[in-house]
Amino acid sequence: MSEPTEQAIRERAHRLWEQAGEPEGREEEFWRAAEQELRNEDKSSTMRTPDTL
Template sequence: MPEHATDEHRIRHRAYEIWEREGRPEGRRAEHWERACRELREEDERARDEAPDERRGLAPASADSGAGI
C-alpha cells in the first residue's frame, strides 16, 4: 500500500475516533480531519525524538581492535 494511502487511513481512523469521542456531532468533519492530522503529526514527531539512535549501541572503535594486526 502506498505510504500516502496508509497516512490517509490513519487520519481517517483518528478523525472517526475524535468524532465518536465528541458525541458524533454533525458538520465538523473538516475540524476533526485537521485535528487528526495534527495529533498524528505530533505523535510521529515525539516517536522520532524518543527513538534511540541506532549508533548509540555500538562501542567506539579503538586502535587495538584485537584483530592481531
C-alpha cells in the same frame, strides 16, 4: 519523518468524532485535529533515543 496516511487520519478523525458525541457538520475540524495529532506523535517518536545501543 513521514506524513500520516489518509487511512490513519480517517481512523483517528472518526475516533475523535465518536468521542465528541458524533456532532454533525464538523468533519473538517476532526480531520485537521487527527492529522495534527498523528504528526505530533511522529515528531515525538523521532525525538526519542534508545536507552541502550
